[in-house]
Amino acid sequence: MSDTSVLTRAEAAERHRLLGVRTVRVDLDLTRGPEVFGSTTVIRFGCTAPGAETFVDVKPARLRRVVLNGRDLDPGALRAGRFPLTGLAADNELTVEADMAYSRTGEGMHRCTDPADGEDYVYAQSFLDDGPRILASFDQPDLKAPYTVSVTAPPEWTVVGNGAGRQVRPGRWEFAPTPAISSYLVSLVAGRLHSVRAEHDGIPLGLHCRRSLAAHLDADVAELLEITRQAFDHYHRIFRHRYPFDSYDQCFVPEFNLGAMENPGCVTLRDDYVFRSAVPDTEREKRAMVMVHEMAHMWFGDLVTMTWWDDLWLNESFAEYMAHGVTASSTRFTGAWTGFAAQRKTWGYDADQRPSTHPVAPDTVDDTAQALQNFDGISYAKGSAALRQLVAWLGEEAFLAGVNDHFDAHAFGNATLDDLLGALAAASGRDIRGWADRWLRTTGVDTLRPDGDRIVHTSADGRPRPHRLTVAHYRRTTGGALEVADRTPLDLPADSAVIRPADAVLTLLNDTDLGYVKIRLDPASWRTVRSSLGAVPEELARAVLWGSARDQVRDGELAPGAYLDLVDAHLPGETSVHLVDAVLSFAREFVVDGAVPPATRPAALAGLARVCRTLLRRTEDRPDDTGLRLVAVRGVIGTAADESQAAELRGWLAAGTVPGGPVLDPDLRWQLLLRLCVLGAAGEAEIAAELAADPSDTSEEGAARCRAARPDPAAKEAAWQALFHGELSTYLATATARGLWQPEQAGLLAGLTARYFEELGPAAARRGPAMARVLTAVAFPAFAATDRTVRAAEDCLADPDLTPATRRGLVDQLDTLRRAVRARALTAN
Ligand SMILES: [Zn+2]
Numbered sequence: 001m002s003d004t005s006v007l008t009r010a011e012a013a014e015r016h017r018l019l020g021v022r023t024v025r026v027d028l029d030l031t032r033g034p035e036v037f038g039s040t041t042v043i044r045f046g047c048t049a050p051g052a053e054t055f056v057d058v059k060p061a062r063l064r065r066v067v068l069n070g071r072d073l074d075p076g077a078l079r080a081g082r083f084p085l086t087g088l089a090a091d092n093e094l095t096v097e098a099d100m101a102y103s104r105t106g107e108g109m110h111r112c113t114d115p116a117d118g119e120d121y122v123y124a125q126s127f128l129d130d131g132p133r134i135l136a137s138f139d140q141p142d143l144k145a146p147y148t149v150s151v152t153a154p155p156e157w158t159v160v161g162n163g164a165g166r167q168v169r170p171g172r173w174e175f176a177p178t179p180a181i182s183s184y185l186v187s188l189v190a191g192r193l194h195s196v197r198a199e200h201d202g203i204p205l206g207l208h209c210r211r212s213l214a215a216h217l218d219a220d221v222a223e224l225l226e227i228t229r230q231a232f233d234h235y236h237r238i239f240r241h242r243y244p245f246d247s248y249d250q251c252f253v254p255e256f257n258l259g260a261m262e263n264p265g266c267v268t269l270r271d272d273y274v275f276r277s278a279v280p281d282t283e284r285e286k287r288a289m290v291m292v293h294e295m296a297h298m299w300f301g302d303l304v305t306m307t308w309w310d311d312l313w314l315n316e317s318f319a320e321y322m323a324h325g326v327t328a329s330s331t332r333f334t335g336a337w338t339g340f341a342a343q344r345k346t347w348g349y350d351a352d353q354r355p356s357t358h359p360v361a362p363d364t365v366d367d368t369a370q371a372l373q374n375f376d377g378i379s380y381a382k383g384s385a386a387l388r389q390l391v392a393w394l395g396e397e398a399f400l401a402g403v404n405d406h407f408d409a410h411a412f413g414n415a416t417l418d419d420l421l422g423a424l425a426a427a428s429g430r431d432i433r434g435w436a437d438r439w440l441r442t443t444g445v446d447t448l449r450p451d452g453d454r455i456v457h458t459s460a461d462g463r464p465r466p467h468r469l470t471v472a473h474y475r476r477t478t479g480g481a482l483e484v485a486d487r488t489p490l491d492l493p494a495d496s497a498v499i500r501p502a503d504a505v506l507t508l509l510n511d512t513d514l515g516y517v518k519i520r521l522d523p524a525s526w527r528t529v530r531s532s533l534g535a536v537p538e539e540l541a542r543a544v545l546w547g548s549a550r551d552q553v554r555d556g557e558l559a560p561g562a563y564l565d566l567v568d569a570h571l572p573g574e575t576s577v578h579l580v581d582a583v584l585s586f587a588r589e590f591v592v593d594g595a596v597p598p599a600t601r602p603a604a605l606a607g608l609a610r611v612c613r614t615l616l617r618r619t620e621d622r623p624d625d626t627g628l629r630l631v632a633v634r635g636v637i638g639t640a641a642d643e644s645q646a647a648e649l650r651g652w653l654a655a656g657t658v659p660g661g662p663v664l665d666p667d668l669r670w671q672l673l674l675r676l677c678v679l680g681a682a683g684e685a686e687i688a689a690e691l692a693a694d695p696s697d698t699s700e701e702g703a704a705r706c707r708a709a710r711p712d713p714a715a716k717e718a719a720w721q722a723l724f725h726g727e728l729s730t731y732l733a734t735a736t737a738r739g740l741w742q743p744e745q746a747g748l749l750a751g752l753t754a755r756y757f758e759e760l761g762p763a764a765a766r767r768g769p770a771m772a773r774v775l776t777a778v779a780f781p782a783f784a785a786t787d788r789t790v791r792a793a794e795d796c797l798a799d800p801d802l803t804p805a806t807r808r809g810l811v812d813q814l815d816t817l818r819r820a821v822r823a824r825a826l827t828a829n
Contacts, residue, residue: 004081006369012140020046021145030153036099041136047088055082057132057139060098067095096136105770106257108133116212116696121191123253129368137183142414144180158193164247180412187263189251206249213274231292234330244303262297277667280627285333293323307414309371317383341513341543342582348381354815361440373808385516392468402427449520467492469515473504511541534570556822560595572614577627594785595823609639646681670702677706701735708739724763737779757796769805776809785820
């Protein structure tokens with residue numbers, strides 16, 4: 001968005017040198033209608049160089065009044081989101097009064113109306129630099145201050161903020177001052193909320209959602225509170241600092257762009273996590289992980305905050321690492337590391353092999369626009385995998401001792417990579433800086449390949465990293481099953497040889513998935529995998545093998561058909577929901593809908609359908625297992641292709657149930673209808689009837705997806721106009737984009753592929769970074785895996801006017817597309 005400036009690192013450093021913020025008081029008025037709200041900020045701050053000048057960040061709809069030390073300043077001096085402040089004194093008081101615009105994209109103060117009951121909700125998302133769309137601030141992580149917030153709201157609303165709040169009279173809320181926090185963490189949530197309150201270990205707890213979800217939240221309250229309590233107890237066992245804020249509210253909010261946001265005492269989570277339909281247990285695990293991740297941020301990020309965005313990983317990698325470890329060891333979701341291996345880590349591996357990769361700890365984040373692009377698989381998945389390596393090398397005790405010393409030294413302040421390394425080095429006596437140079441300052445994934453008794457270790461930059469992991473040898477039992485013959489720890493590069501037992505039929509490097517590394521197999525082991533992958537007894541080892549097959553396809557080393565043969569042979573017997581879900585997703589999205597040529601796609605899709613039907617049969621007598629049946633049902637629906645299968649789906653829809661269960665809930669009904677729409681076996685009449693029967697936002701998204709998916713030029717054009725020229729929320733845009741491209745409709749979509757590259761840039765620029773992510777990550781025509789699409793994407797990237805978020809999204813999609821094109825070529829040969 002071109003009407004506001006991005007803050008550079010140099011500007012932030014200069015402002016930090018000059019200013020110290022003492023207190024911030026904020027008063028918001030949410031009673032001024034659906035377009036704007038009132039915002040008054042009073043900032044008291046010191047200046048080390050009286051007479052100096054600086055600027056305050058404010059991005060209002062209308063700036064009403066600015067008063068500095070009793071002097072009224074001209075509001076017309078506002079330029080590109082910055083208001084200049086001159087003639088500063090040693091002690092200053094700045095008052096800024098403004099009308100602020102509500103947002104429709106989840107950036108700033110988001111406002112939306114629940115279609116289920118017409119209730120309005122608002123929430124504040126200040127991160128990363130959208131705080132000035134809510135209040136005036138010196139908006140950078142290292143100018144922390146205590147915030148005291150008060151809010152005027154409609155009297156029937158509940159308002160939740162960072163500090164503990166109370167309603168002093170109907171419609172008037174006051175919140176306790178926070179400890180010193182960064183401006184990007186200031187938040188509030190308001191509306192006719194459904195609230196559940198509890199307490200644990202002296203900490204007041206709150207769970208909140210919109211009214212129409214009340215019954216669904218209530219159904220899960222016991223689980224949500226149990227996870228919260230277990231995680232607090234775990235953190236209080238391992239950290240010397242207690243939870244640093246006065247209360248802990250978890251607010252499930254509509255149309256939220258991220259998984260969640262770690263606002264101190266007022267965490268916001270996307271309200272898809274209040275499940276309205278049945279979900280596999282893996283999705284409950286994912287929700288638990290998100291909750292535990294945000295709780296870790298109360299220490300990593302909120303208590304001690306990175307000085308500048310180049311150390312984002314000090315927040316995200318730590319929260320991600322903690323989330324997996326704490327979830328696996330302290331909650332019922334003991335398989336959290338399998339989820340990491342099967343699903344989350346691929347996000348890191350993929351990102352790390354793209355042209356847009358960057359070090360976990362980059363030193364080149366020059367401004368906030370660049371910082372926003374680093375919220376990716378590197379900062380989360382790779383960073384946490386790197387920390388897992390660090391803990392394996394240092395031992396947990398030394399690691400936690402260093403971390404606790406780090407918290408003590410910088411509580412309620414800011415810190416850098418260097419500060420953390422100093423604390424870890426002092427606590428462990430090890431060469432942490434050498435480790436950090438290899439792991440945090442470099443890019444790319446190392447590859448390990450057994451060659452006889454040697455391990456061939458290659459890296460992207462020619463300097464292989466140190467790794468601590470395990471290697472397992474498997475042999476056949478007399479019954480023909482596989483069992484571990486031996487498992488050995490390896491410290492690479494020192495232990496570069498493995499002794500293979502004479503009876504070994506499979507050598508598997510990184511079998512416990514401790515490493516962050518790609519593995520390949522020797523030819524004899526690969527033959528064993530092809531015949532017996534499903535017979536490998538440990539779930540983690542199977543995850544590593546499926547992961548290797550996945551990246552062999554992406555690297556152009558394994559033909560898509562050979563991957564599908566593995567799926568056909570070994571997925572029907574798989575018991576891990578994580579693995580079934582991850583393998584089916586990759587097989588469908590990358591392989592069948594991209595890497596397989598159009599001529600053989602119907603056969604490939606039919607193969608996948610067979611696998612899903614076998615899984616469905618296998619789970620016939622277990623309708624309420626932990627999710628395998630639901631994943632199978634979703635798979636059968638999504639792979640339906642011919643008239644008889646469409647008729648079967650129509651039968652399920654009419655009966656309201658899958659034979660043998662489950663009963664169709666809203667999610668399944670909309671998935672069924674989507675597939676029928678794609679196949680031309682349902683249309684507007686069915687969509688309108690479904691929407692009328694359940695007028696919720698789930699249904700609005702379902703309807704948008706179905707309408708965009710219909711094989712009808714007018715339907716495609718309507719979806720296109722809404723997506724590229726309308727004002728859709730990010731959720732409705734996502735739903736529309738998901739419906740639009742269907743490989744079955746390649747002929748109908750041919751013209752739109754070229755048009756996508758023409759209209760992407762202007763549309764994304766008009767609507768900002770969150771929509772740019774939707775338009776690239778979801779709306780990209782990935783199914784058209786041809787040289788022609790590659791060239792069109794390259795031409796589009798040559799446009800110098802693309803915004804940073806659009807460019808980054810397009811670069812990443814182009815990388816996946818090139819890999820699909822390369823895999824397709826492998827099929828042709
Ligand atoms: Zn996070």
